[in-house]
Amino acid sequence: MLRTVKPKNARSKRARDARAPKEIEDPRTAIFVRGSHTGEKVNAAMRDLMALKRPNCISFSKKNVIHPFDNTSVTEAGHTSQSSLEFWSTKNDASMFLIGQSTKKRPDGLTFVRMYDNRILDMCEVGVTGLVGMDQIKTKKCTPGNKPLLHFASELFDTHPRFIQLKSILIDFFNGEVIDSICLAGLEHVISVSLSPTPASLNNASTSAIAETKEDLSTLPTVHIRGYTTRFLASGNRVPRVELTPMGPSMDLTLRRHQEPDPEMWKQAMKRPKVAKKDIESGLGRKNKRKNTELDEMGDLRGRVHVGKQDLSKLVGKKMKGLRGGAVDVDMESDGDDDGDREDDQGARKKRKV
Amino acid sequence: MDVSNLLASHAAKYQTTDVDKETPIEVDAGFLTVTDLNPIDEESYKANLEEHLQSLARDGAQALVAALFKLPTTQSPDGPLAQLPKPTTTLPRAKPLPKPKPPTKWERFAAAKGIQKKVRDRKEWDEERQEWVNRxxxxxxxxxxxxxxxxxxxxxxxxxxxxxxxxxxxxxxxxxxxxxxxxxxxxxAQGSTSREERKQDIERTLATSRGSTASMGRFDRKLEGEKKMKGVKRKFEPTERSLDQEKQASLALLSKMDSDSKKMRREPASEENVLNVRKAVRFASKGRGGLALGRDAAGGKSRSGRGGRGGKGRR
Known part of the structure; x- marks a missing residue:
């Protein structure tokens, strides 16, 4: 671990404060690491992903011996792969990694690694099967650093744990910054992630069964990532008609190994800051102090009042003299069977009062 | 008046912005993300992949753009800014939540008394000079x-x-x-040590300082209410003793040093902490790294140029 020292001047203090945890976080910085061997395809894929991720990325252009899923092998200097990742994450203040590695067993692999508190949270490995780079598609490209629109298509992004994880990682990779406003004229490109048709084996099995059984990776559908630039055409109303032009990169990926987050660490990572007081009063937070109030269009405060459900069975009507007396008892006993408990109850009360 | 012609010409000029799907498309405007949970149509997927993907993406983007254009906007020099809602998707944080700063003594007092914090201006009005001066x-x-x-x-x-x-x-x-x-x-804020602990700490320091003169504080000025110290004795051994006694005293001291309860010199906890692997490799390979060492051991001729320094992350 890095030493923590007291800053000696204002500049280093500012640098340290910039790294301190914040309530609303900056976008994740990704480090692009090359493994011991990367093929042409992996290099091109990493280059294109880096072009989309800029400026929140750091490139390690030299090769590093790293096997993120294998924590038993130790490098010559006595480091495991995971400890190396943790060290780089601390040193560079980066919380995401994209590791490219091509081996005989797993050709053209890309591994997304997410960190929490400079420790590994979860990992997902994909294999690049098809790739058309941004430079091969001769169209206009988006501005570097422009925020993409993200599109996910398939029902598996809601049901299958592997694809839920992939979606979460990709949102974090491309768009994981909470912003409060966006310039509508600046929406330039779309990154679309869609899957091949869901195989029957995944369609039939329930989600819990998928999670339990050791799944066969070959049955998982292919992931298609495509980049498009947008054009807004006039549509006659306020919302424009959107047309897309391929921009690249277009990647076809297959899912490979993955590592689920440690439940305890995941719980820590999903902690949200307490909602500010003024947000609570305006009704954004869950702990809304002023429930059931809202401002209408005219700026008037409107409230809703909930009245509990009335119990009409206990309603006491006007008692008339003629209905009182011993005749009631006889009447109750005569038709007590067909009406059940409530009638009996009523009868009992009446008896007491008499 | 027949407006069907007008409508037809309008429809020809402008294409529709509506997206019809079996399952409505889920839009998370906070992260500019849209999720289309409809199953993928196998026929169009197999017929023409790129076209199929593009039409899917177009529908999704159209739904997202429609949602974004319906948001309340503010004006800016670059065009309208849409005010985004909070994201509905929850992503894990990259760092733990910041710890709240512990309140100062004044802040606690002010909170108890209900005193509002007000920021003082850095400048103050000077009546004589009739201008604002630094506070x-x-x-x-x-x-x-x-x-x-x-x-x-x-x-x-x-x-x-x-x-x-x-x-x-x-x-x-x-x-x-x-x-x-x-x-x-x-x-x-550092750590709230209890009052008892602090008292003990001060008494221990006082006792040490009182006993640190040659006469162990016997001739120091007494303060009011100062307690007499217990167990402070000044005992001089005779300068000359029998050999037997001296030997005994030395052995007692040695055994005390050797005993576990009062170890004077602590040994490192375990073996692995003693050996600094990185340093040892550097020393053994004369700074050329572990790979070179391995090659030498294997008997192969050592290549020059690539030093095997690893671990720091070569950028």
Missing amino acids: WGRDGKNKQKEVQWITEVPLNADADFDPVKAARDERKARVAKNERQRLQNEAR
Whole structure:
């Protein structure tokens, strides 16, 4: 671990404060690491992903011996792969990694690694099967650093744990910054992630069964990532008609190994800051102090009042003299069977009062 | 009046912006993300992949753009800014939540009394000069008494009373008090040691200092209410003793040093902490790294050029 020292001047203090945890976080910085061997395809894929991720990325252009899923092998200097990742994450203040590695067993692999508190949270490995780079598609490209629109298509992004994880990682990779406003004229490109048709084996099995059984990776559908630039055409109303032009990169990926987050660490990572007081009063937070109030269009405060459900069975009507007396008892006993408990109850009360 | 022609021409000019799907498309405007949960159509997927993907993406983007254009906007020089809602998707944080700063003693008092915090202006209005002056710092208002050319001296003042020095001392004392309070707040924030612990700590220090003169504090001035110290004895061994006694005393000392309960020199906890692998490799390979060492051991001829220094992340 890095030493923590007291800053000696204002500049280093500012640098340290910039790294301190914040309530609303900056976008994740990704480090692009090359493994011991990367093929042409992996290099091109990493280059294109880096072009989309800029400026929140750091490139390690030299090769590093790293096997993120294998924590038993130790490098010559006595480091495991995971400890190396943790060290780089601390040193560079980066919380995401994209590791490219091509081996005989797993050709053209890309591994997304997410960190929490400079420790590994979860990992997902994909294999690049098809790739058309941004430079091969001769169209206009988006501005570097422009925020993409993200599109996910398939029902598996809601049901299958592997694809839920992939979606979460990709949102974090491309768009994981909470912003409060966006310039509508600046929406330039779309990154679309869609899957091949869901195989029957995944369609039939329930989600819990998928999670339990050791799944066969070959049955998982292919992931298609495509980049498009947008054009807004006039549509006659306020919302424009959107047309897309391929921009690249277009990647076809297959899912490979993955590592689920440690439940305890995941719980820590999903902690949200307490909602500010003024947000609570305006009704954004869950702990809304002023429930059931809202401002209408005219700026008037409107409230809703909930009245509990009335119990009409206990309603006491006007008692008339003629209905009182011993005749009631006889009447109750005569038709007590067909009406059940409530009638009996009523009868009992009446008896007491008499 | 027949408007069907007009409508038809309008429809021809403009394409529709509506997206019809079996399952409505989920839009998370906060992350600019849209999720289309409809199953993928196998026929169109197999017929023409790129076209199929593009039409899917177009529908999704259209739905997202429609949602974004419906959001309330504010004007800016670059065009309208859509005010985004909070994201509905929850992503894990990259760092733990920041710890809240512990309140200072004043802040706790103010909270208890309901005193509102107000920020003091850095400038102050000077009535005489008719301008805004710094409250502190260069030509600050707090140094006014030290720089003014005439000062009223109280009647009962000493002959050597220096009003400038008095004002300066007073200001310096305020600064020192503030600094002391800051340090106390910091210490309180660090870790709240209990009153008992602090008392014990002070008593231990006092006992050490009292016993640190040659006479073990026998001739020191006694303070009011000071307790007599227990167990402080000054005992001189005779300079000459029999050999037997001396030997016994030395052995007793040695055995005390050797015993586990009062180890004088602690040994490192375990073997792995002793050996610094990185340093050992560097030493054994004369700085060329572990790979070179391995090659030498294997008997192969060592290549020059690539040093096997690893672990630091080569960028």
